[in-house]
Amino acid sequence: DGGITQSPKYLFRKEGQNVTLSCEQNLNHDAMYWYRQDPGQGLRLIYYSQIVNDFQKGDIAEGYSVSREKKESFPLTVTSAQKNPTAFYLCASSMALRAYEQYFGPGTRLTVT
């Protein structure tokens, strides 16, 4: 089955710790995206990558970092510099230059206490 996987589904961390969220896709998509979803707010773009070894900041990149070493994988690290990290994190992918046709993973709920 083709799709996007995110793991784990739920993640708990103590304040001050960095944490890495996994995102893998087997759709052969070139572009991948990370969003954050908070109650009452739309999805906000954190980072996106249109090709391996290249990525761009989205609207709320501060306190986050990414890497894109393989086409299939786009991990997101939430660093201790992120002031309000508790949120639902969503990964998506699309074919090149078809951001209007993004497919999402199931999400990771991160809770930092």
Add this chain to the structure above:
Amino acid sequence: QKEVEQDPGPLSVPEGAIVSLNCTYSNSAFQYFMWYRQYSRKGPELLMYTYSSGNKEDGRFTAQVDKSSKYISLFIRDSQPSDSATYLCAMKTGGNEKLTFGTGTRLTIIP
């Protein structure tokens, strides 16, 4: 003012009714318009996308874009309890690969 405005609801309608979901926007450069359905604690699922103005139909779903009014709609015919979800609109200009999302409308179909 947000670039994309969407009434958060909640919206409750009886089974079988026609549902109308709407978004307004302020950026006249938006050219692509998307509708996503999101069940509770799941990732959004792309329902439809349209380019520029006009209507697009897919089964019980119809997307409508009115660029002159900066207004888009999603109609659901013969609504079912399984349509109960949050519906997100999203938009994109032609110049970059970033989407701008509405906040979502929570819909409940009452059996």
